Amino acid sequence: MSVESRQELLDRLARDLPPAPPAPSAEVRAVAWGSVSALILGAALMIAPHGPLVSPWLSFAALAGLSLVSAWAALESARPGSEPSGLHQFWRWLLAADFVGVLLWQALASDDPGRFAPLGEWAGLHCTVTAIGLGLLPGLALAWLIRREAPTEPGKTGRLLGLAMAAAGAAALAFCCRDGRAMHVLLWHGLPLVLVAVLGWAAGRRILRW
């Protein structure tokens, strides 16, 4: 590009410049996303068969929190020059450890000889698929928010998006699934987190490019 045409480009960009106020902070948007997702999932649960929570409430709370913190980190990472702080990472690990720890503890403390049986029950895969399905709409909403930003590491942002989406779906699943056995929840409700985070990383490198 010649110097002259560069000057023309700069003139063109500066001409008729519509105001573009900075978007609200990542925290504010994450909370807004969390509220909208809760409404979406609440509506979905009205349609789907549901019941009271049978899995440990701590594991449910850990998933809901993990979803919100991951969405916050994804939105933070979608701003150029802005890295999710160590605080995000700390909370993600703490909540993931809470989810795993509570369920493992419950399984190990149980006297039930069949407490590890859910690990071999492939029917549990139904829960994994349901969690991913439930998380789909919140995931699309978050992807829409992220695409309005400018993620400079689309793979990393995609991974966080996937984690937020799957954790939201898995949290909602707790009200649909009637199997409260610790190992069932740990494996089949936890599996979508890993799967969708990996898928999110791979897909993010394509769909979050701008």
Next chain:
Amino acid sequence: MKRRMPAGPEQELFFASRMRKAQQGDGAAYRELLEEVQSALEGYFVRALLRTGLGDRIASEDLVQETLLAIHAKRHTYDGEQPFGPWLFAIARYKLIDASRALRGNRFIPFDEELESVLAAPETGEPGAAADVAKLLGELPEKQRRALELVKLDGRSIRQAAKTTGMSESAIKVSIHRALKALKRGRQE
């Protein structure tokens, strides 16, 4: 010619204040910002392309243009409370990585066919052409001459040449490209 503002706190304050005004729709402030930003980007991309050995395959001009357009499209993502430099160079780095990814799978360096035939001339037994090439080769910088001889005359692979000379594969490719360019100029004079 307008002098570029030196990098430092003064430039940072200038960038941030102009960007905040631009976000409110001030075209004049935005024009001033872009003028300074393009100079900063030119320096950044020239250095980055040299360092990565991609200088012969990606034009810094194109990257500057891409980045200016990206700044324009995503200007709402700049948080006025934060420093401008990290925001700007995160976009610039992203555009550089994006451009280098686009090159992946296309490692071919477009050599000039005419020069290829000139280099092949000594084998045809034409004494004049051979002497010309030998003279032109002798005028090349040592690194470029060595890379060209190993790959184009001795028929070694880029990897072998890199191993022999201790240079990186990218550096070998760049050296060959530059040597061929220099030879072409020499032939035309």
